Structures are given as C-alpha cells and as structure tokens.
Amino acid sequence: MSLARFIAGIQSDEEIVYALRRFWFALIPDFIGAFFIFAIPVGTYIYLSNAQPAFFQDPARFAMFLMGASLFFLYGWLFLFQNFADWYLDVWIVTNRRIVNIEQHGLFGRTTSELMLYNVQDVTSDIRGFFATMFSYGNISIQTAAEKEHFLFENVAHPNEIAKRILELTHDARLVEESHMGHAVTPEEMTGKEE
Amino acid sequence: MFPLGYLLVAWLILLLIHGLVSLLTLIQILRYGSSSSGTYFVCFIFVGVIALVVLGTGKFLLDIDWNTPVSIIPQSLTSIFGRTATDIPLQP
Numbered sequence A: 001m002s003l004a005r006f007i008a009g010i011q012s013d014e015e016i017v018y019a020l021r022r023f024w025f026a027l028i029p030d031f032i033g034a035f036f037i038f039a040i041p042v043g044t045y046i047y048l049s050n051a052q053p054a055f056f057q058d059p060a061r062f063a064m065f066l067m068g069a070s071l072f073f074l075y076g077w078l079f080l081f082q083n084f085a086d087w088y089l090d091v092w093i094v095t096n097r098r099i100v101n102i103e104q105h106g107l108f109g110r111t112t113s114e115l116m117l118y119n120v121q122d123v124t125s126d127i128r129g130f131f132a133t134m135f136s137y138g139n140i141s142i143q144t145a146a147e148k149e150h151f152l153f154e155n156v157a158h159p160n161e162i163a164k165r166i167l168e169l170t171h172d173a174r175l176v177e178e179s180h181m182g183h184a185v186t187p188e189e190m191t192g193k194e195e
Numbered sequence B: 001m002f003p004l005g006y007l008l009v010a011w012l013i014l015l016l017i018h019g020l021v022s023l024l025t026l027i028q029i030l031r032y033g034s035s036s037s038g039t040y041f042v043c044f045i046f047v048g049v050i051a052l053v054v055l056g057t058g059k060f061l062l063d064i065d066w067n068t069p070v071s072i073i074p075q076s077l078t079s080i081f082g083r084t085a086t087d088i089p090l091q092p
Helices: A002-006 A024-051 A059-088 A130-135 A159-181 A187-191 B005-032 B037-061 B075-081
Strands: A016-020 A091-095 A098-105 A109-116 A120-126 A137-144 A150-157
Touching: A002 A016, A002 A091, A016 A150, A016 A159, A024 A059, A059 B005, A059 B037, A091 A150, A091 A159, A098 B005, A120 A159, A130 A137, A137 A159, A150 A159, B005 B037
Parallel strands: none
Antiparallel strands: A016 A091, A091 A098, A098 A109, A120 A137, A137 A150
C-alpha cells in the first residue's frame, strides 16, 4: 500500500502488516442522513406538482425552485463526501515495528502519533452489541508501559484476530530489540524512565 | 419585488463557495489518502455528480427571462399586511 509515505523514517526491513479503518458499517448513519436530505427537494417537487399543479407553470417560480433544490442537493452531497473523507483519512497502520495512528479532524486538522511495538504491554479487543457481533467489528485497545500512552482502534473489522496478531508482532519486535540491546527489555526501558 | 437575476447572482455566489470547499476537500483526500485507484474513483464520482447537477440545472436556467420581477413573500401575505384601516369594515 502507498500508505508507507505517512510513516516517518520507515526502515528497509519494515513492512506494513495492517492498514485499518473503521468498519464500513460506521458510514451507514451518514448515508441514511444523506438519503433523507436528498429526498427533501425531490419530495417537495412531487408534493407541489400534485397538490398545486399550477405552481411550476410559472417559469420564474420553477427557476427559483430549481436553484434552491440544486444548492440543497450540492451542499448535502458535499456534507456526505466530507464525512466520507473523515472516515477515509482516519487510518491505523500496523507495521512489524510500530503502530501509527493517523486521525483527520474536519478539513484542516490532522494528528499523527506512533508507538513502538516493543513498548506494547497489553492488547485488548472488545466486541459489543448486536450489529458488532453479527458483523464482527469492535474496538482494540493498546496499552503501553507508560500510563498515558494508549491507542484505541475504533470499530475495526475482526478485532480479535488483529489483537492476536499485534501481540505476536509485539513479541517478535521485543526479541529484535533485545538482540540489539544485548539484554531483556526492562519496564524502565519501556517507559523511558531511569530509576 | 426585484428582478429574478438577483437570485441568479446569489445562486452563483453560493455555487462558488461550494466549489471552493469541494476543491479543498478534494485536495485533502488526494494528498492524505492512499494513492490508489479507489481514491481517484471516489473523487471522480464526487466531481461527476457535481458536474451533472450544475450542468443539468444550468441547462434549464438558460431559457429563463432574468428580468422577470419576483417577490419571495407570498401574495397572500402581502395582501394581509397591505390592508389599511379603511379596508377594514367598521363594526356596526
């Protein structure tokens, strides 16, 4: 995937294992909302055509309706596309060395944070609710030794399998780090604190 | 009462604002999205629908006489507010 360009200082032996987004199901409320927005001008046209057939016979009145309806549709379409962009640009990238969290906030806000896999202490997957169980999506919480560092993958597909794989990658990454350091990674080294 | 052309100017201004915001959204998605055919396809659909709506509306608006005087307040309302004291019958 071309998402490698978003990982700062990617190593030659580093490979992307997962590029995750929220499950597509998260977009359904936006699409339902957009459907109702798009239905308003169409519904108004149908209603007025039937209730007051003379209404659209005046070309000026028809032009006014058309301009209003087209703007309504275009801004609704833009709203839908911006919600899609917000979903599309939120990405969690898991490589064999680290996890990169990229979040888009509106049109002009973007946050990128990352944590090294050898720092990960706990990975928890959580599937709650009827639809989440049926479609197999849920949250993955990744906790590091540092108390404040905490990543949350929200509503990703197959969280159990991914959590299991991240734990395996964490184990491998820790072995590689230990071989570089010549001794086991201590909790102080994980948190970066010197005791 | 004012010429219908005034509404056309307002429509064009709102269309311009829409175009600018759409352009910014497209730039963001192309800059930060993965360089895949899916990204380009979604952008193509987005621009295509906008073009269809604008061109379709424009086609209908070509034949309109923009000097036609219009009022955005319904006639029934103006007749209510337009009544003077002499129009109201005195109670016997």
